[in-house]
Amino acid sequence: MILHGFWRSSATYRVRIALGLKGLAADYHPVNITSGSQQQFSADYLRLNPEGRVPALEVDGQVLTQSWAILEWLEDTHPQPPLLPADAFGRARVRALAQLVVADIQPLQNLGPTNYLASELGANPDQVAAWLKHWIGRGMAALEAQLARDTATGQFCHGASPTLADACLVPQCYAARRYGVDVAQFPHIARIEAACQALPAFAAAVPERQPDALL
Numbered sequence: 769m770i771l772h773g774f775w776r777s778s779a780t781y782r783v784r785i786a787l788g789l790k791g792l793a794a795d796y797h798p799v800n801i802t803s804g805s806q807q808q809f810s811a812d813y814l815r816l817n818p819e820g821r822v823p824a825l826e827v828d829g830q831v832l833t834q835s836w837a838i839l840e841w842l843e844d845t846h847p848q849p850p851l852l853p854a855d856a857f858g859r860a861r862v863r864a865l866a867q868l869v870v871a872d873i874q875p876l877q878n879l880g881p882t883n884y885l886a887s888e889l890g891a892n893p894d895q896v897a898a899w900l901k902h903w904i905g906r907g908m909a910a911l912e913a914q915l916a917r918d919t920a921t922g923q924f925c926h927g928a929s930p931t932l933a934d935a936c937l938v939p940q941c942y943a944a945r946r947y948g949v950d951v952a953q954f955p956h957i958a959r960i961e962a963a964c965q966a967l968p969a970f971a972a973a974v975p976e977r978q979p980d981a982l983l
């Protein structure tokens with residue numbers, strides 16, 4: 769398996785966590801998506817993912833894109849340890865928590881759209897920062913409320929072992945801090961993040977520990 773990604777990409781970070789939790793190793797091919805490099809739009813990378821976004825996972829000559837599809841594929845093909853609950857309601861809950869991050873928050877903090885705010889719509893840096901804080905703060909407040917109201921929330925997002933929801937929550941906390949959103953204001957999220965970070969798979973996936981980290 770080859771994981772094409774970027775150290776600070778939250779979508780790539782999700783996949784690193786899930787690979788680690790499954791005990792799987794993948795070769796890592798960095799794709800520098802910063803404005804100065806934009807390797808995601810190189811002809812070579814666009815052949816892997818015509819959308820020009822990371823991550824992409826190459827498996828036996830096939831290319832998987834979209835981090836959520838990759839997480840589900842990992843779960844389908846490597847069911848142990850399970851990262852989705854056994855019951856259908858539980859699976860729906862985990863998917864809903866994860867999609868709050870994957871579908872509702874992350875697209876609004878992504879580099880391409882936020883660069884567009886500045887370059888095409890004339891937003892100044894303060895306005896871009898306000899956009900990021902607003903949408904991340906609003907999304908994470910909703911996630912916090914979901915976790916707070918439900919007895920299915922445990923040491924982790926769902927019960928006493930990590931699920932795909934945790935693999936999405938932790939990278940979102942990382943992005944929130946990067947854009948100046950205080951994670952401590954969300955007590956359930958902060959507590960679950962700490963529980964995750966204590967596990968080796970999460971610790972190994974931290975962006976600053978990746979070979980392409982631009983520190």
Ligand SMILES: N[C@@H](CCC(=O)N[C@@H](CS)C(=O)NCC(=O)O)C(=O)O
Nearest residue numbers: 777778779821822834835878879880
């Ligand atoms: N829905 C996609 C989102 C992928 C995505 O937005 N990736 C970001 C990094 S986290 C990216 O490649 N951004 C580069 C760009 O927008 O040009 C997924 O989950 O894989």
